[in-house]
Amino acid sequence: xxxxVKKLLNVSAEEYxxxxxxxxxxxxxxxxxxxxxxxxxxxxxxxxxxxxxTQSPQTSWVASEENNRVEIDLGDVVxxxxxxxxxxxxxxxxxxxxxxSDGVTWEQIFIQEWETFDSEEFYFALSYGYVFSWIxxxxxxxxxxxxxxxxNNLRLGEIGFRGxxxxxxxxxxxxxxADALVDEQNILPFASSxxxxxxxxxxxxxxxxxxxxxxxxxxERTHPPLGKVFISVSIWLLGNTPFAWRLPGVLxxxxxxxxxxxxxxxxxxxxxxxxxxAFFLTFDFMIFARSRMxxxxxxxxxxxLAMFYLMYLFVRGIERNSxxxxxxxxxxxxxxxxxxxxxxxxxxxxxxxLPFLFFPALYRLYLHNKKQxxxxxxxxFGFFVLIPFVIYLFSYIPYANAEGMGLFRTMWENQxxxxxxxxxxxxxxxxWNMSDWWSWxxxxxxxxxxxxxxxxxxxxVIAHFGNPVVWWLGTLTLxxxxxxYKTILKHKCKDIAEFMYEKKDTAFLxxxxxxxxxxxxxxxxxxxxxxxxxxxxxxxxxxxxxxxNKSRLTQYFVAVxxxxxxxxxxxxxxxxPVSESYIANYLQWFETWVFTxxxxxxxxxxx
Numbered sequence: 098x099x100x101x102v103k104k105l106l107n108v109s110a111e112e113y114x115x116x117x118x119x120x121x122x123x124x125x126x127x128x129x130x131x132x133x134x135x136x137x138x139x140x141x142x143x144x145x146x147x148x149x150x151t152q153s154p155q156t157s158w159v160a161s162e163e164n165n166r167v168e169i170d171l172g173d174v175v176x177x178x179x180x181x182x183x184x185x186x187x188x189x190x191x192x193x194x195x196x197x198s199d200g201v202t203w204e205q206i207f208i209q210e211w212e213t214f215d216s217e218e219f220y221f222a223l224s225y226g227y228v229f230s231w232i233x234x235x236x237x238x239x240x241x242x243x244x245x246x247x248x249n250n251l252r253l254g255e256i257g258f259r260g261x262x263x264x265x266x267x268x269x270x271x272x273x274x275a276d277a278l279v280d281e282q283n284i285l286p287f288a289s290s291x292x293x294x295x296x297x298x299x300x301x302x303x304x305x306x307x308x309x310x311x312x313x314x315x316x317e318r319t320h321p322p323l324g325k326v327f328i329s330v331s332i333w334l335l336g337n338t339p340f341a342w343r344l345p346g347v348l349x350x351x352x353x354x355x356x357x358x359x360x361x362x363x364x365x366x367x368x369x370x371x372x373x374x375a376f377f378l379t380f381d382f383m384i385f386a387r388s389r390m391x392x393x394x395x396x397x398x399x400x401x402l403a404m405f406y407l408m409y410l411f412v413r414g415i416e417r418n419s420x421x422x423x424x425x426x427x428x429x430x431x432x433x434x435x436x437x438x439x440x441x442x443x444x445x446x447x448x449x450x451l452p453f454l455f456f457p458a459l460y461r462l463y464l465h466n467k468k469q470x471x472x473x474x475x476x477x478f479g480f481f482v483l484i485p486f487v488i489y490l491f492s493y494i495p496y497a498n499a500e501g502m503g504l505f506r507t508m509w510e511n512q513x514x515x516x517x518x519x520x521x522x523x524x525x526x527x528x529w530n531m532s533d534w535w536s537w538x539x540x541x542x543x544x545x546x547x548x549x550x551x552x553x554x555x556x557x558v559i560a561h562f563g564n565p566v567v568w569w570l571g572t573l574t575l576x577x578x579x580x581x582y583k584t585i586l587k588h589k590c591k592d593i594a595e596f597m598y599e600k601k602d603t604a605f606l607x608x609x610x611x612x613x614x615x616x617x618x619x620x621x622x623x624x625x626x627x628x629x630x631x632x633x634x635x636x637x638x639x640x641x642x643x644x645x646n647k648s649r650l651t652q653y654f655v656a657v658x659x660x661x662x663x664x665x666x667x668x669x670x671x672x673x674p675v676s677e678s679y680i681a682n683y684l685q686w687f688e689t690w691v692f693t694x695x696x697x698x699x700x701x702x703x704x
Contacts, residue, residue, distance in 0.1 A: 122362040122371075129368045133358055133375065140354055140379045144347045144389060147671060149339025150293045152284045153229075154254030156277035157185040160192070160247035164274055167245040171258065172269035174198050177236040177243070179259040180207055181285065184227050185252030186304050186313065192247035196240030206238040228304045229254075229337070230294035231286055245278075253278060257285040288552070291559065291672045293339060297546045299391040303342040306332055306391070309495040318511055319518055323439035323492040324393030342391035349395040350388025353402060354379055357634055360406045361641060363413065364602050370641055376656055377637045380663040381564045383630050386670040390546060390559075393441050398631045400437030401447035404430050405609045408451055412458040412605070420469050423462075427455075427473070427480045435485030439492040442515070443613075443631060450612025451481070454605060530625060534617040537629040538572045540565070542689050544625050547672050549694045555674035558692050561627050564666075566659040571636035574643035575610070578603050603642070610635035 125133075158167070171177075180194065194207040236258075243258070256278050258266040268279045286293050295303050301317040306328030308315045317325065327345035335341035354375045361374035378384055388395040407430035411423055418426070434451070437444030455477070463470035490508055497507040532542035543562035550557050562568075581603065613632040617624060644652050668675040669684055669692050680692045691697050 122366045123368055125368055132372050136375055136379055137354055140351055149343050151338055151340045153338040154183045154281050155336055156280055157252050157254045158275050158277045160251040161249055165247050167272045167275040169243045169268055170270035171241050171266055174239055174241045175266055176239050176261055177258050178261055179233055180236045181231060181233045182256045183231050183254035185254050186307050187250055187252045190248050190251040192251050195244040196238050197242040200242050206236050207234060228295060228300045231289040255281050291547050302328055303391040307337055312499050314499045315496060319515055320441050321439045321492060322496055324396050328391055343389055346388045346395040349399040350384060353399050356402055365645060370645055374637055374641045377567050377659055380659050381567050381633055382670050383561055383563050384633060386561050387627055387630055394627055394630050397437050397441040397444050400433050400444060401631045402634045404433045404447055408454050412454055415458045415462050431480035431484045435488030438485060439489045446613050446616045450608045453608050531623045532626050537626050540568060544627050545691050549697045551694055556677045556680055556693055557672045557674045558669050559672045560669045564659055564662055566662055571640040575639045577643055578639050606635055606638055
């Protein structure tokens with residue numbers, strides 16, 4: 098046995114190549130397909146339930162020097178208690194309302210001003226929740242005529258007036274050319290909510306998707322364009338609605354489930370363990386909540402997972418795959434890598450891990466066929482440099498068209514802008530939602546995407562953090578895998594090949610996890626817990642690797658625990674209104690988990 102262990106530790110590449118190839122995973126039975134389909138159906142129902150309204154103002158009025166005043170006739174002198182408006186794709190353009198009973202004497206009844214910042218270079222002045230949001234303001238005045246005065250470029254999708262009982266006051270007439278302000282009165286909501294308005298980062302991404310579709314210069318340029326292109330396509334297909342803004346994220350989030358299932362089947366050679374992996378990913382808090390908003394984290398996480406899966410297929414089959422198949426896998430991997438980087442620079446982190454996986458596999462091929470290995474090495478310039486560059490460059494076409502500059506110049510200037518801005522914000526920007534990389538494992542500070550709001554005694558909030566079973570237990574199993582990787586327990590000679598493959602899979606997962614996680618250790622800019630999202634699939638696989646040798650009862654217990662926690666925490670993941678006492682008594686585990694208005698006010702009062 099000592100000799101066997103010594104041989105295993107010092108096995109050469111040539112000896113390794115003589116190990117029999119790992120068998121293919123078992124074929125999926127009807128039961129396996131049914132279980133996976135059921136999981137996808139459950140995930141789809143949860144993801145689409147209360148995702149967002151499918152109706153929203155589609156036309157808008159734009160103020161200009163020639164058309165900066167609109168007069169509205171309500172038909173009779175009425176009491177206006179409330180004024181509501183849907184702000185379009187612009188920001189910080191002031192406007193005011195004047196009321197009159199006779200059309201001769203006017204009195205100002207409302208003025209909308211915006212918060213400004215000292216530095217235009219650091220212009221995060223979107224006022225979260227304003228762009229593409231319904232805003233309600235008190236008026237409490239009598240008037241028949243209402244005049245709206247605005248500065249240039251104000252964009253309003255729809256306006257409405259409400260009386261004492263909240264009834265919509267009918268508009269009898271409006272100035273010529275301003276019909277878009279009152280042509281969709283049938284969709285006026287009674288209140289602003291996450292179902293009909295943007296929240297947090299959506300104010301950036303939904304707006305930019307709309308601007309790209311209509312040829313406007315995009316506002317959000319702190320990330321590459323591809324993620325916003327997906328939102329733009331969704332708006333083009335379904336209209337400018339909350340459902341359309343969020344649909345791409347949901348589709349990418351749901352697509353991760355079968356992708357991780359397939360990945361896990363290859364690693365563990367087990368359909369049951371693959372289902373367990375997909376189960377943990379489905380009911381992870383971060384994957385679920387972050388995928389349900391108009392953001393770019395779900396797409397980049399999907400692409401990072403896909404690039405590692407394709408590289409795994411290449412590495413695992415390097416000795417037995419045909420040369421064409423290996424080249425095809427590398428080409429697809431490079432293409433997916435390009436999509437990931439063109440979505441968010443975080444895709445670069447995942448790409449940094451690929452060479453550590455590729456070159457050892459290429460060396461094994463070199464021992465078999467030097468010619469094929471050299472051709473594959475040369476082809477990688479095209480696969481991992483040229484193809485990603487072309488994808489990244491072409492993703493800037495909407496920017497170039499809107500700005501009227503050449504494609505190369507547009508791309509280059511935006512790279513300079515992104516580098517400058519991210520470096521600038523690391524010094525100038527502070528946010529109570531921020532968290533350091535080392536705190537993500539313990540979920541010290543969840544990202545509060547939708548701030549706690551109260552209505553009718555209930556509280557609605559959306560928090561982005563992890564399922565404690567997946568993140569806390571997954572982190573522990575990560576260290577367990579490291580110990581197992583370094584320590585050889587009792588293995589019979591016939592198990593040497595299987596143990597070697599398990600050792601390789603563990604190393605693969607460490608590289609995948611480290612590539613997505615370690616760069617954050619050295620990044621000075623502000624960070625948030627959702628930056629950990631691309632690492633979650635690796636954590637899930639480490640957890641399943643730990644449970645692989647445990648009893649079926651233990652596996653069921655951990656899975657049920659993850660599901661129970663998801664059900665308990667569902668309100669603060671989806672924004673479902675529940676009583677404040679429920680959140681405070683059952684979900685507010687730590688002081689830094691800001692899930693209630695009281696806890697939010699307490700944290701804000703400390704800043």
